[in-house]
Amino acid sequence: MTSEATSFVIAFAALLFIYSLVSQKISKTVVTAPMIFVAAGILLSPEGLDLVELSAGSSFVLAVAEVALVLTLFADASRIELRSLGQRGGLQNRLLFLGLPLVIFFGAASAAVIFTDLTLAEAAILGAILAPTDAGLGQAIVSNPKVPVRVRQALNIESGLNDGGAIPFFIFFLVLASGEELNQPVGTLLSLALEQIGFGAVVGIALGLLGGWLSGRASRAGWTSELYHRIEFLALAIISWLVADGIGGSGFVAAFLAGMASGAMGRRVEEEEIIFTEAEGSILSLAVFFIFGVVAATRLPAVGFYEVVYAVLSLTAIRMVPVAISLIGAKLQQQTVLFLGWFGPRGLASVVLLLIAIEEAEGLPGLETISLVVITTVLLSVFAHGISANPAGEWYSKIVAALPEDAPELGEMKELPVRPGLNAPEESMTGK
Template sequence: MAFPDVALLSGFVLAYALVSRRLESTPITGPMVFVGFGLIVGSGGFDLVEIGMEEGAVRTLAEATLVLLLFTDAIRIDLGRLRRQLELPARLLGIGLPLTVMAGTAVALVVFPDIGLWEAALLAAILAPTDAALGRAVVANPRVPIRVRQALNVESGLNDGLMLPVITLFLALAAVGIDLETPEFWAEFVAEQVGFGLLVGAVGGYVGGRLIREFAGRNWMDGAFRQLATLAVGVGAFAAAESVDGNGFVAAFVAGLAFGAAARDYCRGVYDFAEDQGELLALLTFLFFGAALAGPALDALSWQIGLYALLSLSVVRITSVAISLAGTRLKAPSVAYLGWFGPRGLASILFGLFILEEAALPVSAELFDVVIWTVLASVVLHGVTSVWLSERYAGWFSTHRREHMQEAQTVDEMPTR
């Protein structure tokens, strides 16, 4: 990007910041504004800013954002507290998430008859993770039952990391084909990609957490450097895993879990960073998404892409969630709330870039267009309904609340993204 481009983008960030508080109670969300501005100034609009995939800026920003997203999402989940209130998140992640992938795969095979099984599974897996930040009111509205908010919060924090190994495997299967390689190849592939990532992340996160806990406890560390050191653990785990041919993103996620277990008392600074600089980084990713990725995909819209995007956001997600919550005695409005608010955002964008990098995948451009349009639809639909539906649901709960209701149970609140 040239200096005039940087000046224009900086001016826009300043303008949005000036009215950001006023917009919080409206249907207009930050991701909507930044994606919209990106579409206007990018190649799909007036072409005022030159941001192309070939420049590497989008890839670099995407990778940095994904590492930060995975690490901070994992670090804010207190596994000790989560074990004591596991039912709803466990059902959403252990039953709902696999069902979402399976249902999304089946729908993709019907809507796109020219793609194969593994391409359909890859598309469904990329669009399975949710991003609660697209509708902040959904998990931040204090009138919404905390148990419901927490379930969506934990699901959003863990499902992107849990889907990483699955996406990596499906991408390899789609590009190579399961019959074209030996079982030894697949065993080695899984061991390197997943095993090395798990090992490096677990060791790096735990050792880094213990060191920071020990030296901070001795009052040897400045507060700002505690925060920087914590982030260095996540970045270091990513780089170390990539250096030994492991999956760096898996390592970053596992490092966050291990760090949180080793130094829970020193995670507060990372939450603050994620809420401030991390949010800016995420919004810039949405801006680049609109300018460099969504703009060129505007002409690719077909009835198949539009149909799949809507089915993925509605029928696939809501049905899977409803099945996963069977037997919990949650009321229908609660199940509908949990089912509808599974927005697709940063994780799907960043995972979608993996498709473009895979030259051996013949339908990579078509699959990426589906991801782009699904995220665009989610940014708009979940954005405009977040405040309204959260207030409607909160009003229903306040009217029908009974002490014996499952929704009325209290749980420990964890930080939101």
């Protein structure tokens, strides 16, 4: 292991141990685990105490980030399943099928106007990177019983599926921007992008259906122990990712669709699998936030006025306007629309997609601008959404309490499992 990786592992493990000792106390405050790990990364970076140094383009950093995203994509798709999109009264289809493309479009258009040095393809990459939301940064909202189930589940399902939905856009725009730089024909670029997406989809669906069927048969026959049921969950996600990547497809598309396909086969998402996401999976997520802090610290001196302006717009208008448009006709209160619009935090997926862009399109002229904007936006989101989650939940719960019984917000719908948060107290994690 290189000295760079060794110093990171030692620092991260020590921080994880210390945080674990006081995690229950911290969970009762507005301070979240991502805040702490990002801040620690900044503090220990070369710009701070100079104890940890990481390069955004290093293979070690990319490997940790990719595995974290693969497990998140598979877990979320498996947990939520296709059937969730057919729930009557749900708002998730509006947010996913109309809101998500509009967020990417508004993000790209705003980037093209504010950063005139970006090509249209580069602006679109930025829009796609910042489109996925991370409910883990606002866990107090999606697990708050005072927030109506219909509203909670809209954010829960949207966050679980929109990262997988944004990845094909990201792949397409990244291939387009890289090809334009090399003066490749548009037809060739389209073919390459569709090839990556298509191969990933075929591998993911095939392995997900097969794995889900085998898992169900083994579980019903009583052949699988709880421990190895968790390992099986990990293995299927990793296999899908690596097989697709090995044949020229997108491993992320494969992992996402494998999780969805295994759920469609009736594969049960057991409590131990949710605990897996909350334990082993969360360790990787926190590692990504720590890496993000270290990498961000070295870029912060270069952040300028326009990067901050775009970051603020990304967390407000670029998110809120598409959400409002997608909810036209749902007859929701203005406060509900505002609430849904605000809680679109940017986190894990945006960080990983940025690292992939740095790795795959190193010579892209607009890459530095894209990096600075994403770093600024995620940094603001980690703290703004983490701090505001509890106060906003209390504010909105008072509004809900005053609504008539037949208000659209109060419509009944099935509540799906919530991805365990990185700062959830013990009671919420165990369901007690």
